[in-house]
Amino acid sequence: MSTLLRPDPVHHEVMAPDGTRLHAVSVSPRAPRGVVVLVHGVTMAIPFWHRQLEDLPDDLLVIAFDQRGHGMSGRPGPGGISLDALAADVEAVVDALVPPSLPTTLVGHSMGGIALMGWAARSAPCRPPNVRGVVLINTVASQIVSGATAFIPPRLAAVLMVGLLPAARSPLPLAPGSAPALTGLIDLLAMGPDRSREDLTLTTRLLRGTHPRSRAAFFRFLAELDAESAAAQLDLPTVVIGGRCDRITPLAAATRILDLVPHAELHLIDRCGHQGPLEASHRVNELIRQAALPSSHDLVPSA
Structure with missing residues (x-):
């Protein structure tokens, strides 16, 4: 979409069931044919989706929100980080911002994909009929740490286990002088050979911008994660996207x-x-x- 024609994003505030405030944005053409809801991964935020927010609103209403503890959303209280809490946040955003007459596709990257697995379990008894499909990008259902270390060189696995993970799980701020080392580790672990400097800089900035206590709590949550039973309840058409050079959620995670x-x-x-x-x-x-654009016969009938 041309920059001159692109509509300005609209900012929203959605309240999760436990009272956590969720910040969201939406971008829409005049007559959208469908809806896409974007759910980012751990230590990322809405700016992670900037290329989707720029490109997809040609014909889609695009909604992105900061997961709890990230970006401009509120930090949850004690016990507020769980698979069901993340699922409830997705549910709250869909209920508040998605027009029920439009076919809707949920898109999750990394931990965002995990949140959608939780949503599948939470919504199974009464799923919104307009949610027609799911896209899971670079994600995993369980064993995120052991899965990653099994497919990287032993020396790099040691750096991950001894250096990066303990720092990520610590509620203390990252040391001011750690930026070059952190950028290097992100480049090794999270990026493929064709990444741009802009991609690396944005990823590092968003990670460093996540509140230390939120970052620590979410990494602890992911280390103990098992969302396989939730994933098995995802009975909608699902597109799984993996990167052949993904060291964090490798091919084995996608095939699982x-x-x-x-x-x-x-x-x-x-x-x-x-x-x-x-x-x-x-x-x-x-x-x-x-995945998101419907055929004419897929439009959701009005109630």
Whole structure:
């Protein structure tokens, strides 16, 4: 979409069931044909989706929100980080911002994909009929730490286990002088060979901008995660996107999701690391649009 024609984003505040305030933005053409809801990963925020917010509103209402403890959303209280809490946040955003007459596709990257697995379990008894599909990008259903360390060189695995993970799980601010080392580790672990300097800079900035206590709590949550039973309840058409150079959620994680999710198809992107929506935005956007744009007979009838 041309910058001159692109509508300005509209900012929203949504309240989660436990009272956590969620910040969201939406961008819409005059007559959207469908809706896409974007859910980012751990230590990211709405700016992570900037290429989707720029490109997809040609014909789609695009909604993105900061997950609890991230970006401009509120930090949850004690016990406020769980799979069900993340799922409830997705549910709250969909209920508040998605027009029920438009076919809707939920898109999750990394921990955002995990939140959508939780949403599948939470919403199973009474799923909104306009939610027609899901896109899972660079994500995993369980064993995120052991899965990552099994597919990287031993020396790099040692750096991850001894250096990066303890720092990430600590509620203390990152040391001011740690920026170059952190950027290097992110480049090694999260990026593929074709990443741009802009992609790396944005990823590092968003990680460093996450509140230390939120960052620590979420990394502890992910280390103990098992969302496989939730993923098995995702009975909607599901597109799974993986990067062939993803060291954090490698190919084995994507194929495991195929085993769990009844109606899933896999797309692998060459030379792409963990940050697919940044590194391979053109291909990712193409796959999102294919999943989200309905045929004429798919329109949701008015109640």
